[in-house]
Amino acid sequence: MTVLERPRRATRGVGVSAPRPDGVPKVRGQFQFSSDLFAEGMLWGHVLRSPHPSARIRRLDVGPAWAIDGVRAVLTAADVPGAPTYGLEIPDQPVLAADVVRYMGEPVAAVAADHPETARRAAAAVLVDYEPLDPLVDPEDAISAPPIHPDGNVFRHLRIEHGDPEARGEVVVEGTYEVGMQDQAFMGPESGLAVPAEDGGVDLYIATQWLHVDRDQVARCLGLPLEKVRLHLAGVGGAFGAREDVSIQVHLCLLALATGRPVKMVLSREDSFFSHVHRHPARIWLRHQADRQGRLVRVDARVLLDGGAYASSSTAVISNATAFATGPYRVPNATVDGWVVRTNNPPCGAMRGFGAVQACFAYEAQMDKLAAALGMDPVQLRLANALRHGDTLITGQRIEGSAPVAQVIEAAAGAPLPAVGPEALPEVALPGGAGRTATRSRVRRGVGFAVGYKNLMYSEGFDDASEARVRLELADDGPLATVTCAAAEVGQGFVTLARQICEEELGVERVVLAPPSTTRIGSAGSTSASRQTWMSGGAVAEACRAVAGRLLERAARRLGTDPGRLVLAEGAVQALEGADALSVAELLAEGPLEETVTFHHRQTEPLDERGQGDAHVAFAFAAHRAVVDVDLDLGLVKVVQIATAQDVGRVLNPLQVLGQIEGGIAQGVGLAVMEEIVLDQGRVRNPSFTDYLIPTALDMPDVAVAALVEEPEPGAPFGAKGVGEPPTISSTPAVVAAIRAATGLPLTRVPVRPADIALATPGDPRP
Structure with missing residues (x-):
């Protein structure tokens, strides 16, 4: 990897490449992940899932499961004591299906047994008489089809109207583009341990992104009651x-309370594919x-996302896909419909x-x-239209913070290209690798470019906050110093x-982090939306400053002076x-001194009926230039190679x-050329890492970081922006643009499959 050289500003504090405290234990296999949890006398849980994408449940018989020795609980929808449904934004998803199933993999029954294999066999023994129904699988049909859920088929329709509807340009291009369903493909499948408590409640040790919303x-x-459900972050x-x-x-938790014993569950990779949400497939016309x-x-656009069987965060995802459908460019007039x-x-x-x-692709x-229609260099076209500080977005929002779009474009475009072309590379470095399948004369090199952007933190009036406590x-x-915060460490580095x-x-010099738990501190929000550096980092910083203020007051009393005349430095x-x-x-x-702070970002507002409103807090931008051989x-x-420049606020x-x-680039490359959950009439055909391919180390290109653009963001702690999402956004279209340049093919869908190239035309598409 080519990296940006940066001078060390200090030996500790912000701005330094401090090592991760969990790095060495993870490398050595000593870190305890949620799948490593253990409790004396624990049982093992397993979930029975529907084999059908759509069916009625005519009869369910748990008797055969109970007949297996070692089974301690078999639960169905009738055993759920509280609300029968849950959901991140809208509680529309059944805990266990009762009358109908709406997707392949939907939970129908849960079993606890003395051994994981016994639990698996018992779940398989539950008899379910299904009446399969014709599944609704085309999102276009779903808009007007009879509802498959009491809440209807349309999660959200958002329309943005901006500028003059009669405005017209001299040069017009249009196209329809599709994005396949991508999986997050994390290495650790879903797992956790629930322990029943003497007060009738339960302690759940779980790998999650948001402890408090899970608890709720x-x-x-x-x-x-909330106080009887205690969640603790596991690895x-x-x-x-x-x-x-x-x-x-x-x-x-249901199984632990039903049996009165700890219950552990570790999903297989196949069950993991069925148990969590995926990236929305998209069909976008522009x-x-x-x-x-x-x-x-x-710019006119129509964005259609497939949300699948239940709502999850679909209403927020379509908001982003619609609001960002025109890209990081000045667009004076636009109409965008998002579904x-x-x-x-x-x-x-x-x-x-x-x-x-999806929008960026x-x-x-x-x-x-x-x-191409203008006969203009693609990079120059982007520079001519790049957003700047003070510009107005199609939602009517004015960019008040930093927007170094031109800087990231110029830096990424100006990075050195690879010195050696396919004609001189060793055979193993050509497409196909060690298989030596490529004929060197039939390998073409292409270069492509893309730039993208995204909002930071939650939007549209969401009351976003994080709480932190610092004890000195x-x-x-x-x-x-001890920091207590419920921010979930999922690999992004908040612990550092x-x-x-x-x-x-x-x-x-000595700082420790208390284990995140709902029992110790209020919510830190989700580890998502590139928000924890800003939100939980801001909460920790404010709590530290409050403690420092009290320390200065204590010193002022002893020194007989005003706290404003004192400074805390070097211990x-x-x-x-x-x-x-x-x-x-x-x-x-x-x-000791201790302070607890709840940190908020500035207020935002929902988009109105015309899609107008100050909906977002801030934005981050990145550009990518890809080089591919085909x-x-x-x-x-x-x-x-992928060269990149990114707007980071401050490193x-x-x-x-x-x-x-x-x-982030690894996931962008994956979506570009290999990652897709393959569906056949609602049935998942590749729920494993044997058939769902993700980039390996051999698939990864050289990553050349041309620039980390530091324009501090007003209102952000230390001026820093979250950096986790932008690398994924524009790396995918950059790779596909490079493939187009190499082949001359339009390639309007990702991932690009070998057949899309090899079978597109007879012979060489670019003689």
């Missing part, structure tokens, strides 16, 4: 949005109109990029098509960043003028920023 849904389904083996929704949480100089005049609908396909929800990924293909005390070997913030604000409080100073250790001898005969693609940990960029 679980308590509602159990019919218990998370990846998330990327799929752990925002409840999966096995309610089932585990028409771009510009003047002869390449300035955009008007997200219910089908009998697997439920879809949050995944890295959250609606912006479509609008960047259009920008290349427009550049004197331990045996000096001052010790929280320490760095404490070091920066309090000057202490001591000293006067701005004069030599008076007191060590932090001396001041803490009087007793075997024209076999349709195989080798991504050789708080350079090493972690680079890690997020690499990881």
Whole structure:
């Protein structure tokens, strides 16, 4: 990997590549993930899932399951004591299906037994008499089809009207684009441990992205008060949005309460594919109109997302896909219709990029098509229309923060290209790799470019907040700061960043993080939407500053001066003028200091009936240039290099920023050329990593970070923006643009499959 060299500003605090405290244990296999949990006398849980995408349940017989020795509980919908449904935004999903099933994999019964294999066999022994129905699988049909759920088939329809509806441009291009269903493909499948408590409640140790919202849904389904449902974060083996929704949480707690014993569940990879949401498949039509100089005049769009059987976060995903449908460009006139609908396909929800990924693939293909129609360089066309600070979006919102779109475009476009072409590469480096399948003369190289953007944090009036507590005390070997925050560490690095913030604000060398739990602190919100650096980082920073203020007050009393004349630095409080100073250790001898802070971002508002409103807090931008080699005969693609530049506000940990960029690009490359859940009339045909392919180390290109653009964001802690999502958004269209350049094919769908290239035309598509 080519990396950006940055000078070290200090040995600790923000701006330093501090190592992850969980890094070494994870590499050595010593880190305890949720699948490693154990409790004395625990049982094992298993869930029976529907084999049909749509069916009525005519009869259900649990007798054969009970007849198996070692079975301790067999639960159906009738055994749910509280609300029968749950949901991240809309409680429309049954805990266990009662009368109908609406997607392949829907839970029907839950079993607990002495051994995991016994639990699996008992679940398989439950007799279910299904009456299969014709599934509703086409999202276009779903808009007007008879409802398959009491809440209807349309989760949300959003229309944006901006500018003059009669405005027209001299050059017009249009196209329809499709995005397949992508899986988050985290390494650690869903797992957890529920332990019944003496007070009639339950403690759940679970890998999740949002402890408090999980708790609220679980308590509602159990019919218990919130204080009797206690969630504790277990080691998370990846998330990327799929752990925002409840999966096995309610089932585990039901089984533990029914048996009076701890119950553990670890899903197989196949069951994991069925238990969590996926990225929404999309069908997007766009028409771009510009003047002869390449300035955009008007964009019309229709965005259709398949939400699958249940709502999850679909209403928010379509908001993003619709609002960002025209890209990070100045568009004076636009009309965009966005639909997200219910089908009998697997439920879809949050995944890295959250609606912006689907939109970016479509609008960047259009920008290349427009550049070709104008006879204009694609990069120059983007620069001519790039958003700037102060510009107005199609939702009527003015960009008040940083928007270095031109800077990221120029930096990514200007990165050095690979020095060696396919004609000189070793055989193993050609498409097909060690198989030596490529004929060198039939390999073509292409270069493609894309730029994208996304909102940070929650939008449309959501009351977004995070709570953190910082306690500063004197331990045996000096001052010790303890941070308590419910932010879920899912690999993004908050466990490192929280320490760095404490070091920066309090000057202490020893910082520990209390285990996240709903019993210790209020909600930190979800680890999603690129928000934890801003929100929970902001909460920790504010709590540290409150503690520092009390420390200064304590010192001021002892020194007989005003706190405003004192400063905390290098482990001591000293006067701005004069030599008076007191060590932090001396001041803490009087007793510990503790402060709890709830941090909010500025208020946003819902989009109105015309799709207008100040809906988003801030935005992050990134550009990618991809270089690919394509075997024209076999349709195989080798991504050789991706150069990128990203708007980061301020770099708080350079090493972690680079890690997020690499990881995001890996998922973008996957969506471009290999990752798709294959559906056949609602049935999933590839629920395993044997058939659902993800990039390996051999598939990853060289990642050249051309620039990390640091324009501090007003209102953000230390000016930093979240960096996890932008790498995924525009890397996919950049790769596909490069494949188009190599082949001359339109390629309007991702992932690009070998047949899309090899069977597109007889012979060489570019003689």
